[in-house]
Structures are given as C-alpha cells and as structure tokens.
Amino acid sequence: MKNTVRELRAHLGLSQGDLGSAMGVSRQTINSIETGKYLPSLPLAISLSRYFQSSVEEIFDVDA
Amino acid sequence: MSMPSTATPKRSKQRWLTPALALLMGLVYLVAGWVGGDLSFGVIGLLIMSLTAIVFVVLGRYSETVAGLLDRRDERINSIDMEATMIAGMTVLVAVLAGFVAEIARGQDGSPYSMLGAIGGVAYVVALVVLRLRK
Numbered sequence: 084m085k086n087t088v089r090e091l092r093a094h095l096g097l098s099q100g101d102l103g104s105a106m107g108v109s110r111q112t113i114n115s116i117e118t119g120k121y122l123p124s125l126p127l128a129i130s131l132s133r134y135f136q137s138s139v140e141e142i143f144d145v146d147a
Numbered sequence: 148m149s150m151p152s153t154a155t156p157k158r159s160k161q162r163w164l165t166p167a168l169a170l171l172m173g174l175v176y177l178v179a180g181w182v183g184g185d186l187s188f189g190v191i192g193l194l195i196m197s198l199t200a201i202v203f204v205v206l207g208r209y210s211e212t213v214a215g216l217l218d219r220r221d222e223r224i225n226s227i228d229m230e231a232t233m234i235a236g237m238t239v240l241v242a243v244l245a246g247f248v249a250e251i252a253r254g255q256d257g258s259p260y261s262m263l264g265a266i267g268g269v270a271y272v273v274a275l276v277v278l279r280l281r282k
C-alpha cells in the first residue's frame with residue numbers, strides 16, 4: 084500500500100525523528116511506514132491524517 | 148497544518164520493567180542456588196542477570212529498537228516483538244515435540260516433554276478462549 088507520508092513530512096520540513104516524536108513512535112517506524120514495509124495501526128493512521136490535516140484515504144492508497 | 152513537535156517523547160517508567168525482571172530473576176537464581184547447596188550457581192546466575200539488566204539499560208540509550216522494546220510504546224516494535232515471540236514459541240514447541248517422540252522411540256514415557264507439551268497445549272487453548280471472548 085502506497086502512501087504520501089514522506090511527501091507530506093518533507094513539505095513541512097520535518098525529519099523522520101520529528102514526525103516520530105510527534106506521533107509517539109520511533110524514527111524507524113516512520114521510515115518503515117514511508118517505505119511501505121510497515122502498515123500503521125488505525126489509531127496511528129488517524130493520528131497521521133489529523134497531523135497533516137488530510138483524510139486517511141488521501142494519505143494511504145489502498146488500491147496501490 | 149499542525150506545528151511540528153521536535154521534543155523527544157518522555158520515556159515511560161515501563162522501560163525499567165525488563166531490567167528489573169532480569170535482576171529479580173538473578174535474585175531467584177541466587178536463592179535457588181543457596182537453597183540447593185550450589186551457591187556458585189546462584190552467584191553466577193545473579194551476575195549474568197545483573198549484566199543483562201545493565202546491557203538492556205545501556206543499549207536502550209543508543210538503540211531505538213532496544214529502547215522501543217523497553218518502553219513498549221512503539222506499535223511497530225511491539226508488533227515485531229509479538230511475531231518474534233510467536234516464532235520462539237513455535238520453535239520451542241517443535242523442540243518439545245521432537246524430544247517427546249525421541250523419548251518414546253527410546254522406550255521411555257516421554258517425560259518431561261509430555262508435561263511441557265501439555266502445558267503448552269493448555270496455555271494455547273486458554274489463551275484462545277480468553278482472547279475470543281475479549282475480541
């Protein structure tokens with residue numbers, strides 16, 4: 084499943100560590116989400132969507 | 148968009164649980180060795196477990212993975228830990244079954260592997276029922 088977390092994070096000028104701190108997860112977890120290795124839980128996906136003020140569907144493409 | 152937070156999340160007290168359990172097990176080894184008349188076993192066990200606790204604490208400062216395992220707050224690390232635990236459990240199960248079969252083939256009654264297998268089987272069924280009721 085593809086996602087736009089990397090683009091959204093870069094747009095804000097955040098490092099993976101910054102976003103991880105904001106989400107309460109590690110830098111490695113953000114990296115794994117961005118590379119598609121790890122699919123976040125629903126609460127974390129919602130937290131990311133709220134943080135980026137987007138919908139979950141806009142960030143995570145279930146068809147990709 | 149939200150303002151980013153660059154603050155490092157405060158570590159939870161949970162991170163001390165694993166090192167504390169390691170120390171506790173070391174003390175249990177010491178008492179067991181003392182009661183069993185093999186104090187050197189107890190002392191060596193305590194030293195090894197104390198060293199393990201120190202390694203956990205020190206590595207937790209440098210490794211995000213170890214820190215995640217100690218803090219229990221990173222869902223990806225928790226997921227990895229659960230899968231690793233499952234693989235370890237399956238490995239032990241296979242070893243117990245192999246040991247049981249080998250003991251039977253030797254003309255023995257299969258102990259202690261039969262008892263270990265029974266404990267594993269009962270634990271699985273109880274966990275299955277409890278988790279089924281909770282989810």
